[in-house]
Amino acid sequence: MDAVWWIVLGAVLAVAEIFTTTLFLIMFAVGALAAAGAAALGAPVEVQAVVFAVVSALTVLGVRPTLRRHRMSAMESGDQPFGVEAIEGSSALVLERVDTDHGLVKIDGELWQARAYDATQVFAPGERAQVVQVRGATALVWRDDISPSGELPEAKR
Helix, strand or coil: CHHHHHHHHHHHHHHHHHCCCCCCHHHHHHHHHHHHHHHHCCCCHHHHHHHHHHHHHHHHHHHHHHHHHHCCHHHHCCCCCCCCHHHHHEEEEEECCCCCCCEEEEEEEEEEEEEEECCCCCCCCEEEEEEEEECCCCEEECCCCCCCCCCHHHHHC
């Protein structure tokens, strides 16, 4: 019966990890499953608790730093960015008026919903903007100082 209790605890912790995405609760789920194994082999409750504590601690101290290192963004690790990270910092062409409530831009040939990053900025169709951040499927844009010809305006040289 103890093994079932540990398996349920491990499953609950694993499901909770899905909602937190911190890679912390999953380490305790592994400890609970190890304790379930000890219980299945007939170990007393005290030994099961020690197995849970030791395995959980070892996974937190040993595995979690490695997982966190691999989760670093491409910008942090120096790798070539991809996905949303590659879009941030890109230039966008405004297709429909962009303000804080709505807008449409073209980024690398793709259409994106857009909002002005700064509430005081409004972009007219044909203007260039810089993608500052991506939230979901919406690009937050900032006024780009590069002219359509690719040269800096006179005041910026």
